[in-house]
Amino acid sequence: MSSNPGQGPHTPLLDTVDTPTDLRKLKPDQLRQLADELRAEMISAVGMTGGHLGSGLGVVELTVAIHYVFDTPTDKLVWDVGHQAYPHKIITGRRDRIRTLRQGGGLSGFTKRSESEYDPFGAAHSSTSISAALGFAVANKLQGRPGKGIAVIGDGAMSAGMAYEAMNNAEQAGNRLVVILNDNDMSIAPPVGGLSAYLARMVSSSEYLGLRSLASKVARKLSRRVHHGLEKAEEYARGMVTGGTMFEELGFYYVGPIDGHNLDHLIPVLENVRDSEQGPILVHVVTKKGKGYAPAENSADKYHGVQKFDVITGEQKRSAGGPPAYQNVFGDTLAKLAETDPTICAITAAMPSGTGVDRFAKAHPDKAFDVGIAEQHAVTFAAGLAAEGMRPFCAIYSTFLQRAFDQVVHDVAIQNLAVRFAIDRAGLVGADGCTHAGSFDVTYLATLPNMVVMAAADEAELVHMTYTAAMHDSGPIAFRYPRGGGVGVELPATPLLLEIGKGRVVREGTKVAILSLGTRLAEALKAADALEAKGLSTTVADLRFAKPLDTDLIDRLMRTHEVVVTVEEAAIGGLGAHVLTHASDQGLTDNGLKIRTMRLPDVFQDHDDPAKQYDEAGLNAPHIVDTVLKALRHNSAGVEEARA
Incomplete structure (x- = not known):
């Protein structure tokens, strides 16, 4: 079995469970001990x-109850976002690797199809x-195969x-x-207890569900007024004790709320x-x-x-x-800019x-808006504010802004x-x-007419760009x-x-020009030092803007240097593509100019230490040097020579 002697807590029962098949061999009265050991192992x-x-x-x-009751992996268990799936990983054959979480070559911090048959669907973004x-x-159902689809979704994800x-x-x-609503923040139902557990078992029983189905069919045969009255009476009666009216309106059989930490309540309801x-059925678990x-509870x-x-x-x-x-x-x-500008406001999508944005909100609570996990709404809400003369800042992670591209x-x-x-x-x-x-934002934003795209090389540049954005009223x-x-x-x-x-231009030279966008500027300067040591006079420019390009600066550097290298921490189609297009349009490559573009590789890079990720991506100083030497010598200089 996959245990960790000497590395974790004492877990004699968990040590007998490697997969859900082992879990299902346990007696119901053993599940409480298993859950306690599983919690201790996760904390460790x-x-x-x-x-x-x-x-x-x-x-x-x-987690214990679902795998105990349902036939995973035949029944497909999908965890929304996936950051709550560590206990799931431990009891689905990955306990021996659980202490490699989020480390290079180790387990992902989210569900991942390539990791296990018990992860039927990869996730990390919310509400999928x-x-x-x-x-x-x-x-x-269409293929006549067994298996249910089980979604576990948190109440926060229901804001999307x-x-x-x-x-x-x-x-x-x-x-x-089966949808299991994991209500773990602001409860949308009354407090749970013995009565609610009893009601949940009752309304999930086959007798009750069958009776509801039969009653619905009979009511449809009656007059419309009688049918409507019976339907409303049953709806309100259930709504008073369960709070499930909204989900019933969406076509779900609602069961709950039940105490999500009481296995004696969970097991019989899930079995029902x-x-x-x-179906479909929604189980509301608190x-x-x-x-x-x-410490985590508090x-x-x-x-x-x-x-x-x-x-x-x-x-x-x-x-x-x-x-x-x-x-x-x-x-x-x-926050400081808003002290003198009443039109500035900030919007975030559940990530204050x-x-x-939390720091802005402390100073300006009436002008900070957390719209929940709703990036699409956040962007259009900001558009409405802008149309009425406000200066909205929509603060969203690059990876989440993808969800609102339209x-x-x-x-x-x-x-x-x-x-x-x-x-x-x-x-x-x-x-x-x-x-x-955040690999793709330069590519997907810089293609848009009217859009201005900047990238900060350091925290001082970020101050300047925040102020510049505040003052930019002529478009996005x-x-x-x-x-x-x-x-x-x-x-x-003062920004x-x-x-x-x-x-x-951060550094002036004559033979090699490095055009940097954003955070690789420090590596570009290190590369320039190494190139100078090899007798290659090097210019380093911080372009600041991917759109519009500083075409005057780019034209000058291309006409006065033998090699031009663009460097960006972004995917193909970004700065390098725009510089190449400009050079082609202007005929700047006709005189033998050597242009090279450096960017993130065309792969989805796995989790790892950031320094190792940059090395894997080929965006560190030695890689820049190597790119220049290859362009000049037309042979493989090699990164090791570049490091020398």
């Missing part, structure tokens, strides 16, 4: 690796589970429209679809749901984030995502000091602390509305991996910046108003 593992803690702790009992589970359910789009279409799945001929670990937000921590005290092992985080620089700068095009760019996009987590993001990497403008702390430059007391479409 995350203490060593860091990662998402509170969400997983809240679903330990639910019901759609995916519906797909599994209908596919099995996609969840309701899926529920509106769910009737086609019949009893093949499993065996029911009615849980507590961080359950069973006092501070759900702080322990949602954690660094390595001391299991006994709960103290997280944070690095001391260092430059301020980029999102905090943005939030503080925007992650984007720095709104950026249709509601903002086409109408040339002055929405400011503060794009956090641009570029590689380390342990969160490819699902959260975006500025991107990375995850984590800055590079340590001094923050300006500069940058000229739109104008870069800056």
